[in-house]
Amino acid sequence: MQPYELTLADAAEAVRTRQVSPVELVDSVLERIEHVQPRLRPYSLVTADHARQAARRAADEVVSGRARGPLHGIPAGLKDLIDVAGTATSASSRVRDGHRAVADSTVAAQLSAAGAAFVGKTHTHEFAYGLTTPQTGNAWDPGRVAGGSSGGSAVAVAAGAATFALGTDTGGSIRVPAALNGVVGLKPTYGLVPRHGVTSLSWSLDHVGPLTRTVEDAALVLGSLTGHDPRDPASVPAPAVDYRPGPGADLTGLRVGVPVNYYFDRVAPEVEAAVRHAIDRLEALGARLVEVEIPMTRYIQATQWGLMVPEATAYHERTLRAVPDLYGADVRVLLEAGELMTAGDYLRAQRARTLMRRAWLNMLDGANGVDGVDVIAAPTVPLTAAKAGQTTVTWGDGTVESVSDAYVRLSAPANVTGVPSLTVPVGRDPHGMPIGMQLMGKPFGEAVLLRTGHAYERTGTGTGTASGLAPAA
Numbered sequence: 001m002q003p004y005e006l007t008l009a010d011a012a013e014a015v016r017t018r019q020v021s022p023v024e025l026v027d028s029v030l031e032r033i034e035h036v037q038p039r040l041r042p043y044s045l046v047t048a049d050h051a052r053q054a055a056r057r058a059a060d061e062v063v064s065g066r067a068r069g070p071l072h073g074i075p076a077g078l079k080d081l082i083d084v085a086g087t088a089t090s091a092s093s094r095v096r097d098g099h100r101a102v103a104d105s106t107v108a109a110q111l112s113a114a115g116a117a118f119v120g121k122t123h124t125h126e127f128a129y130g131l132t133t134p135q136t137g138n139a140w141d142p143g144r145v146a147g148g149s150s151g152g153s154a155v156a157v158a159a160g161a162a163t164f165a166l167g168t169d170t171g172g173s174i175r176v177p178a179a180l181n182g183v184v185g186l187k188p189t190y191g192l193v194p195r196h197g198v199t200s201l202s203w204s205l206d207h208v209g210p211l212t213r214t215v216e217d218a219a220l221v222l223g224s225l226t227g228h229d230p231r232d233p234a235s236v237p238a239p240a241v242d243y244r245p246g247p248g249a250d251l252t253g254l255r256v257g258v259p260v261n262y263y264f265d266r267v268a269p270e271v272e273a274a275v276r277h278a279i280d281r282l283e284a285l286g287a288r289l290v291e292v293e294i295p296m297t298r299y300i301q302a303t304q305w306g307l308m309v310p311e312a313t314a315y316h317e318r319t320l321r322a323v324p325d326l327y328g329a330d331v332r333v334l335l336e337a338g339e340l341m342t343a344g345d346y347l348r349a350q351r352a353r354t355l356m357r358r359a360w361l362n363m364l365d366g367a368n369g370v371d372g373v374d375v376i377a378a379p380t381v382p383l384t385a386a387k388a389g390q391t392t393v394t395w396g397d398g399t400v401e402s403v404s405d406a407y408v409r410l411s412a413p414a415n416v417t418g419v420p421s422l423t424v425p426v427g428r429d430p431h432g433m434p435i436g437m438q439l440m441g442k443p444f445g446e447a448v449l450l451r452t453g454h455a456y457e458r459t460g461t462g463t464g465t466a467s468g469l470a471p472a473a
Contacts, residue, residue, distance in 0.1 A: 003028035004075075004160040005469060008217035011163055012070040015062060022062065022073025025163070026055035026117050029075040033119065033161045040137045042146075042156040044080045044092055046120040051075060054117035061115070070220045072115030077162035079153050080121040081128060081199040082208070084108045091199050092135060093126045094326040095319050105197025106229045107166060107208055114224040119162060122152030128168055128201040129312060129331045131176055131404040134388070139181045139470035140433055144385035147177030147407065149201075153211045154181040158470040164221050168198060169207045171304055172381075172411025175423040178211050179380035179436025182425045182470060184453070185211045186218045189443045190418030191236040193222075194229035200315050202308040203234070204350075205415045215424060215453040219243040222446060241447050245454035252286030254452065257363075257373035262294040263410055266395045267382040274427030274435040275379045281459050282377065282452065290373050294413070295359035299352050301405075304412040306341070306349025313338025353416050360417045364442050374445070375452050380423040380436035381407050414440050422449040424456060432471075 003025045006014060014020035030048050037043055058073030083089050083101035085108075090096045104112065111118075123135045125148035133151025138144040139158035146155050150167025154177035157165050167174040169187040178185025186209045193208045200206055210221035226238035258279060264272055283289050313320070313335050320327070320335050327335065366372025383393055386403045394400050401409075414421035420443070423436040437456075441449045 004032040004163075006163065007213050008070070008074055008163050008220055009214065011074055012072070012220070015058075015073050016067060018062065022055040022058035022117065023052070025073060026051050026075050026119065029119055029160070029162065032159070036159045036161050039142055040139060040155050040159055042122055042136055042152040042159065042161055043077070043120040044090055044123045044135075044152065045088060047087060047118055050087070051117045051119045054115075058115050058117065068113070068115040069224070071111065071224055074116050075119045075163045076111060076116045077120055077122045077153055077156045077165035078108065078118055079150050079165070079167045080124050081168055082108055082166060083197040084118060087121070089199060090121070091127045092124045093328070095323060101197070103197065106194040106232070107225055108197065110224055110227065122150070122156050122162075122165055124152060125149035126328050126331045127199065127312075127316070128170060128173055129334055131172070131407040133177065137388075138385045138433075141385065141431070144387055144433065145180065145403075147180035147385065149173040150211065151177045154178050154183055154185065157181075157183045157211050157213060160469045164210055164212045164217055166208060167211050168201070169209060169415065170201045170205045170308060171408045171415050174207070174209050174211060175380050175411050175421060175436070175438060176407045179423050179425075180385040180434065182434030183211055183213055184215055184218050184425070185209070185423045186222060186446070187414060187421045188222065188446055189420045191234040192238060192444065192446070193225045194227065194232045194235045196229050196231040202311040204307055204311060205304075207415070215422070215450055215457050216245060218422070219245060219450045239444050241444075243447050243450055245451045249455040249458045250286050251282060251452065251455050254282075254287040254375065254448075255290050255371065255373040256282050256287045256452075257290050257292035257376040259294050259376065259378050260291050262297040263378035266397070266399060266401065266406075267379055268384070268429070270427075270429045271379050271382060271384065271435050275377070275437045278426040278437045278456060279377050281456055285455050285459070287452075290371055292363055292373060292376060295363060296352075296356045299356065300413055300416065301409070303349050303352045303356060303416050304408070306345055307353065307416070309334065309338040310341045310346045357417045360413070360419060361442075364419075374441060374448055376440040378438050378440070379410055380438040382410060384429045384431070384433035384435060410438065419443055420446045420449055422453050424453045426456075
């Protein structure tokens with residue numbers, strides 16, 4: 001096994017015990033990037049010199065007994081919305097030509113303090129405003145979409161071109177590409193991970209989180225990302241929690257909510273079958289399945305777009321007027337559409353979000369004599385990776401839906417309500433494309449989600465990349 005094939009947990013142990021030096025690990029990943037970049041294009045910028053300097057520093061510290069923890073010397077990719085001092089944050093857009101960040105974002109500073117080595121910036125759908133990341137090919141089939149907007153981060157992890165990566169998630173942009181590329185993606189509770197220094201799409205919906213090959217790896221990264229930062233108005237003090245899941249797989253006493261509406265509507269048969277089989281595995285591990293009805297489903301899409309569109313347009317107001325032709329046509333149309341929305345529309349979306357969040361908390365906690373649940377299990381996306389250029393999907397009932405709307409439909413509720421959501425691989429379709437299951441929980445319930453996902457992962461029935469990288473690489 002080459003060093004780039006190691007999961008984060010295995011790489012951390014190999015570095016700690018000096019079986020592999022950070023320099024060997026980083027060099028192995030950089031060589032892997034050279035191999036996969038021409039075909040898959042996960043990176044907008046490779047920072048080899050920066051990574052090697054960090055690796056040499058980490059190696060010296062390990063030898064002198066100053067190891068910083070599990071991320072020490074570990075190669076990381078950062079979505080190209082995340083500032084690193086002296087490095088471009090292009091947002092995969094011509095609008096940002098010539099940009100250089102003057103300071104680290106909070107999350108970049110936190111990872112640097114933990115000893116991580118940044119190997120590059122990963123591609124995003126322009127300014128994170130899309131669900132496909134067209135610059136990047138899927139790690140299992142380059143002729144299919146990577147998912148978005150954190151497509152570069154997901155493909156880098158799936159292809160062994162990063163040991164872990166960070167993405168952002170406004171309507172599913174961590175979980176969608178993670179599911180489509182067969183890796184783990186975590187959208188934390190709103191406010192748990194600071195966003196200072198991260199280019200915004202929608203202030204009230206944006207989250208930062210990790211993409212990894214295993215659930216344990218996601219827990220290790222999350223532990224270095226939390227902490228209050230007053231420069232982010234949404235940031236909250238982090239609870240004192242050890243996110244690392246234990247070695248066992250016993251889920252006795254865990255209440256898993258299985259939706260009776262919404263999440264299994266207009267879902268590809270192979271996706272539904274794989275997710276329901278995974279839910280059965282959770283029951284076999286001791287969990288109790290509880291049917292739940294998802295509240296206010298008719299308002300989800302309108303609320304998501306009613307918040308995101310005007311907030312994105314407000315963020316881009318000056319550059320949209322100054323250099324509109326530098327935006328891609330798809331993003332420019334969305335930004336211009338935001339100028340047509342009224343303050344009343346936006347306020348109604350905020351009111352709907354408040355009501356929806358309250359209803360979700362009642363569903364999770366239990367209300368009106370109905371049992372609460374610890375976790376809700378559902379498909380992450382309703383279909384696997386579409387072919388590049390495919391714009392619509394036709395469902396069995398004859399309904400035609402855009403691919404982007406399909407991908408965001410099942411992931412948006414966790415953004416609107418702010419609850420944490422974890423996606424784990426649970427199977428593959430007849431074309432060999434990965435399928436993801438989404439686990440959603442109570443605010444700040446990341447430890448429960450990670451424990452549940454890890455227990456499922458230990459059954460060995462998923463299709464994550466921990467035991468073998470994606471074949472397209």
